[in-house]
Amino acid sequence: MTHAVKKQGILDNPSLASLIILIYTAVTSTLMLTVATTANNLVQALFFAAFLGTVVLTFKSKANTWAKILSLAPALMVVMPIIGIRNEFLLEVVLQIVIYAALALGLNIVVGLAGLLDLGYVAFFAVGAYTWGIFGSAQIGRITGAGGEGLDGNWFWLFLALAVIVAIIVGVLIGLPVLKLKGDYLAIVTLGLGEVIRVFANNLTPVTNGPNGVLGINPPHIGWFHTLMSPIINRFELTEPQVFALFLYFLVLVVIAVIVLFNMRLDQSHIGRSWIAIREDEIAAQAMGVPLVRTKLIAFATGASFAGVMGAIFAIKQTAVSPEDFTFFQSIGVLVMVILGGMGSIPGVIVGAMAVTWLQLDFLKSLSEYLNTLPAFQNNGVFDPAKYEKLFFGLLLIFMMLFRPQGLLPAVRKHIKIPESATVNSGVSQQPVQEVK
């Protein structure tokens, strides 16, 4: 089997690529730091995209590891927090990006690797959010009749783990009966289950407080974070909400780092290859000894766990969760991120999450704000660009799929080359198999 030799781009030369990404990061960081508070929102959104591009470029280039770390670490650990302090909106965008990136990585396992079309994925997100939402607010007192303000914020850490476990249990419970369904039947059943969970949240008023949602969710105490960051906090005279936003930022960064590492290991593991085998051909996979139900259930549960953990974090970020946060469109949104980014590709779905969240929260909003200031749209009372963000988004989706159906960063699988000497005499490989890119 021969593979087409890809033309060498400048990003394929490690030392050149290292230089380029370092310069790029430095330039965009500087630009971002200078315009973060001054320029108009649209310009800011574009510069912000360039800054986010750092992550993409770092993933895609073949730069040396040291250069990657040297460009990403300061950008994420220093530049972004400073931008966030100066411009809370951009920090909010980044928090949303990371939350959705985690969801997209979870759904990527279910849809991208195992090939199970799940249209109700946001249900697991809801499960995680409500798990801490109910216990960490006055709602638990109302359920038991004991009153009170809910569990102390420090229980959050335990519930972060519990949210994962509950999401996994729900994933298995949902998965077990429906996994023998195929393709579109699975899609509609998961869609239905997602709706069922939303309707439960909406109508099981004694437990979930119905459409009003759970309010006043206790965040964990972050005294230690204060102490840790006290020089910075004092230097910039940060307010309490700003410190909490910073804390959330570092929290989601840690969680997403764990999730990404986990994904990278899974991708190359036995189970990861089983998922792909099932996606490619269920019957052949079964014939080769892949246990279908178990493998699919693990995919469901793993995907659910990421959503569960982010759900709990979402609960403390918003301090309130309501059924409105978990609609069918959220599930569709995450699916769009996965496919737009490149199914089955870890950097791809992260880029997908970035692109979609940035477009929806930042760019399209800024664009319509800007258009509203133009004379053509003044006082006409009919066409308000802010109302038609979905129209642009729809157009972008169509054009994206027409011109780049494989996604922004398609998955690249490592090929396993079996040395010829191993195949000449017997079918069993006598030498260790070499793995090459």
Added chain:
Amino acid sequence: MSDLQIWQQIILQGLILGVVYAIIALGYTMVYGVLQLINFAHSEVFATGAVVGYQVLSLLSGTEMNGYVKIIIALLVAMLISGGLNILIERLAYRPLRGAPKLVPLITAIGVSFLLQDSLRLFINIKEKTDRLSYPSVLGSEKIMGLTPTELLLIIVGAIMLIGLNFLVNRTKLGTAIRAVAQDGQTARLMGINTNNIISLTFFIGGALGGVAGVLWGVKFTQVDGYIGIIPGIKAFTAAVLGGIGSIPGAVVGGLVLGFLENLIGAISVFGIKMSFTDNAFLKGIGSVLMNIGAEWKDVGAFMALIVILIFKPAGLLGKATTEKV
């Protein structure tokens, strides 16, 4: 109301809602049958039909015409425009992607759906300076055979659509061609069928059905906007899957079952509170369980039923279990 009247209402309303679901579901099923594609934009084709119907009816509202004639004109125009729109969607968003992985056209379908939702709202906004449209009532309120004219209209138009489609698909040359393409596009092409034309035609028929359903929906529920397609779209897709997606009688059965179930559960959640089912211990029991809950439970009931049915019949009520090609 006595129990008998309640039951009559449940069955009648279930039938009417079911007919509308069935007509929308047929649009999904036709397209799915030939392309194996979930046409998410179908909800918006349906909404377009509803808006077009409104425009035609309000244009005709000044004229001295019989109400039924007005509605027939509205139905025909809606069929043409929705069908044409569906052809256009297929040309621009799906045809270039034929042969791509299944999820890719699914995303363009979602994109088209978003695009159309806001375009419809823009259109309504520019023409009517409002976001919501109220259908003019063109039919009187005089009951015929115990049914309101709207109910009668829905049942009759629904029946005509279903019988007509059945005739078209099973008894005409065109229908044979559609079935051939649905079964095996490649072989059909070898047999001299222009598959592209047949696919366009299928999209036209599916869109026309969506348009009809949109007008009927508007006549029944009177309020229309750019987003009305979403919920009926999901329900109708559910109905199509429930009956066995790709199967035409399946879509009808699925629509009727779903409509009936929704109304039954809705009625229990409303009348159960009032304890109207005095002489039926079972229903009284269900009623007391479902006390104090919103009407949204009918959706839960419908989806739960879907899940249970699919667990026992994984290919839907009338779907054939597909044999795997190895």
